[in-house]
Amino acid sequence: MSLDLIRNGVAAAARKAGRDPAGITLIAVSKMQPEARVLPVLQAGQRVFGENRVQEAQSRWGALAPRFDGVRIHVIGPLQTNKARAAMEIAHAIHSLDRPKLAETLARLAQERGACPELFVQVNTGRESQKAGVLPDEADGFVARCRELDLPVAGLMCIPPAGEDPAPHFDMLREMAARNGLAGLSMGMSGDYETAIAHGATHVRVGSAIFGARD
Template sequence: MSPHDPATRPALDRLAPDRLTTVIESIARAAALAKRRADEVTLIAVSKTQGNESILPLLAAGQRDFGENRVQEAQAKWPALREVYPETILHLIGQLQSNKAEEAVALFDAIHSVDRPSLVAALARAMDRSGRRPTCFIQVNIGDEEQKGGCAIGDLTALLREARTADLPVAGLMAIPPAGVDAAPYFALLAKIARDQGLAGLSMGMSGDFETAVTIGATHVRVGTALFGARQVGDGA
């Protein structure tokens, strides 16, 4: 079943609210286990590679926070969607090139991948020029993986100092644990680092581990497959 086939639209319209309800209930259960309120957790629907026909049923079901990986892809679809749902909150969750900082600041309400001094400087300039101040999360390379973006743990204090000096609105930390291992220790480490740095925001947890992340203190979880279903072969994912 392809979401791009008009014949499948009714099925998507039915599945979207059911999947959304399931994820919201899972967040609530995990929050209750940790003696937290469910409304302390923002659910970000990861809509990268998804077309408008897949996103609209979730919007109609009440979901308002969405995450995109690339500035150009978001620019292609979200202005039209926001004309219908202007209260939508957009999160940039993918790596950001410094030369795209101005476009990112113009479009997104939160940027979860601030990871180097050059990007801090570019975002500060863009915010000063535009007057828009998207919430920022410092991305930490929590598993010390060469192939992943994120600031090294040892460099975090210096990067945070630069971000605060530049007056970026830093809300917290973001991380993606290594694949194929228990994510809990990495979530716990990120939570400890955030506490030590006086930061409340924790952007961590995806479709396979968001419940664990919530029990450890996540304030933002980034969920794609559990909301949209498995990606289709050939959809660019």
């Protein structure tokens, strides 16, 4: 199945880069996919899934996750502050921390709950006006602010501009993470995950290459 091809591709890219494949988390992006496509991937042993919308994650995984041990949900899409509580209840990681108001909301909820998902700061490496994310020259200050709020920032995330060589964006993110003492790099999707791994990705978000094109 396609999942096996991607797993093999991740392992091969890691070995080529002189890295341990075990250090790379494959996130199967199940957003907008029917259960008929998600079930075989679960049955093949995949346990980490990415969802864009909190509501979709709740409706799908509230029923599905209890049937399989060890399912971990990563929220990878833009997160509205009014959905933050729900996101924290279902997500093991949030990859789209991108503004002070969201950071403050997550910090307050983390205090209330006594727990918080792993967090990745989204950086808009291409400075695209239509895209979410902290601008590159504001990222260091934003990471520092998140740490002041005692948020568990694990790393950085980016989505390079479509049609551009992603490598410089991955390099920028890696250098930014190193400068801030962050180990996590959420970067690389179906079309460029091998390049991302070569440039240090620890989490790759692969959807269509596993599930096929969304209907």
